[in-house]
Amino acid sequence: MARTRFVGDSGLTARMTLVLFLLGALFVGLIAVLMAVFGRSGGPGVAVLIGIAGLGVAWYQWYSSDKVAMKAMRAREVTPEQAPELHGMIDRLCALADMPKPRVGIADTPLPNAFATGRSPERSVVVVTTGIMGRLTAEELEGVLAHELAHVAHRDVLVMTVASSAGIVAGMLTQGAQYGALFGGRSRDNNSGLPVWIVVLAVSLVTYAISFLLLKILSRYRELSADRAGAYLTMKPQALASALQKISSGMDSVPQKDLRASQAMNAFFIAPAVKGVSLSTLTSTHPSLEQRLEQLARIQTELGRTTP
Structure with missing residues (x-):
């Protein structure tokens, strides 16, 4: 790590x-x-x-x-002038985490999601969709970005x-x-x-x-680990929990063709591009929403006890 x-x-x-x-x-x-x-x-x-x-x-x-993933999602790299708020969030989180700033991308799709990839922290990219930017509050989006930056710091894309x-x-x-x-x-x-x-x-x-x-088991754990790391970095686990709930419910409003077109990226997404399907199986790339919310609730309780 x-x-x-x-x-x-x-x-x-x-x-x-x-x-x-x-x-x-x-x-x-x-x-x-x-x-x-x-x-x-x-x-x-x-x-x-x-x-x-x-x-x-x-x-x-x-x-x-990074190039393959961005091409698959038809994402474009954006500059601070093109997306000042998004860059500002990532700047703050990278300074807080003491890590190199990745490139920043936006994918024009109604799918509410985000992902990070790249062969090293210095050659990484964090991508958000227009669907997630229009659905989440600034605090919730920051929680999602902290989760994605945790993947970069953990180098789990390489593994x-x-x-x-x-x-x-x-x-x-x-x-x-x-x-x-x-x-x-x-x-x-x-x-x-x-x-x-x-x-x-x-x-x-x-x-x-x-x-x-083996890869699915590891993939599920790395998502829980990124949730944990991101929540502790921002000290706002409830914001990430709220974001995950909005993302999960938002999948129901996404056209099936958009979900199918993005499913090859499920292992990279913060939440899989599926709807109406149970994720508590050996073949799922992510832990269930219930598991993730329970973990974030425990972190929230822990932080509440330690905050003066």
Whole structure:
């Protein structure tokens, strides 16, 4: 975690370290199995090439995460002259947190949301939508921005991107195995054995499933951690709680086509672009609204006891 005035979170650090270790081991195991499978069919180099390709895709996603995310949301970078109030809020929060100021962007969409991304605190961007700016009060928007800046300080975008490598390789293999099925790929050593593509498909699906669940569990915790850090920074957890409630209820008024167009960004948003769906599942990218509000209420009570 970066050294800022955001409250420390040893739980987040431990979880990010554990997930990286487990997914690293999973990635190595996947490549080892593929080398064994392709080795029997005379092509162990294929497994190595697939691994390198997967790492290359993950590296590109990390290196270009800010540009890719802004392009996906059709966001534009804005100057202090174009958005003085927004820049003023981020200036104050960055000074309070003692961290570099990120670039600032606005996405023209009715979707009430915000996100932060970038490969480092010095190369990050915080984006808000016109939908969220028109719905929240200044105090509520400040709470949202503090949450997003906490993600930048925690460097969890970097961890999530690197941790996705195993899933990326598994997804590539799944597609490749389905393609191979059309040509009936088989082990050369044992014509009566299982076709190579079935083995590859099974291994890649298991790898993808484990990677998917680990990343979702980490994603939910990082949202709670950012809520915590942002609330302690502003000392106004009730403002963030109010913002989350407005954002959640605001999803119901957003056209379904806008929700669908933005769902690929759900892992980055402060709240997922969904409506009428329970988030208390293993596959959700965010904790439930109830969990988040309960945590913020506890922080509010704690701050109330310590305030003279």
